[in-house]
Amino acid sequence: MKGIDKRVALFEEELRRAGLRMTQQRRLILRVLAEADDHPDAKGIFTRAFAHDPTLSLSTVYRTMKLLETQGAIERHAFEDGVSRYEHADQHHHDHLIDVETGQVVEFSSPEIEALQAKIAAELGYEIVRHRLELYGRKMPGTSKRKDVAKAD
Numbered sequence: 001m002k003g004i005d006k007r008v009a010l011f012e013e014e015l016r017r018a019g020l021r022m023t024q025q026r027r028l029i030l031r032v033l034a035e036a037d038d039h040p041d042a043k044g045i046f047t048r049a050f051a052h053d054p055t056l057s058l059s060t061v062y063r064t065m066k067l068l069e070t071q072g073a074i075e076r077h078a079f080e081d082g083v084s085r086y087e088h089a090d091q092h093h094h095d096h097l098i099d100v101e102t103g104q105v106v107e108f109s110s111p112e113i114e115a116l117q118a119k120i121a122a123e124l125g126y127e128i129v130r131h132r133l134e135l136y137g138r139k140m141p142g143t144s145k146r147k148d149v150a151k152a153d
Contacts, residue, residue, distance in 0.1 A: 008031050012027070020067065079098050
């Protein structure tokens with residue numbers, strides 16, 4: 001089973017577990033979300049799905065996204081632009097860098113940042129159970145992506 005098909009199957013299972021039936025429109029929304037390599041908002045998901053099914057409504061997309069979030073199948077991010085964006089919950093841990101000029105969301109992982117966060121928490125007498133790190137910045141002219149910070153897949 002390909003990665004996208006596997007994600008769609010996992011999403012479908014989450015909805016079935018919640019006692020919901022799998023409609024063609026929900027299946028289409030799940031496929032659009034599984035194929036996304038960005039962090040789409042509900043309107044973006046709607047636009048992509050509507051191209052395949054013009055009977056789809058935006059409210060169906062919002063309801064489906066809420067169900068998937070409630071079931072833990074997706075994560076909702078509310079970055080500073082105020083728009084809720086979604087990504088698969090089955091991904092490995094990563095952080096986000098948001099370009100304040102373009103809105104592009106770049107995923108990255110840094111063992112150094114993770115170690116520093118754990119160290120700070122321990123020094124304050126805590127153990128981290130979960131966290132989110134969002135950095136906001138703008139592209140510096142004449143620079144390219146750093147090679148020592150791995151971009152998450």
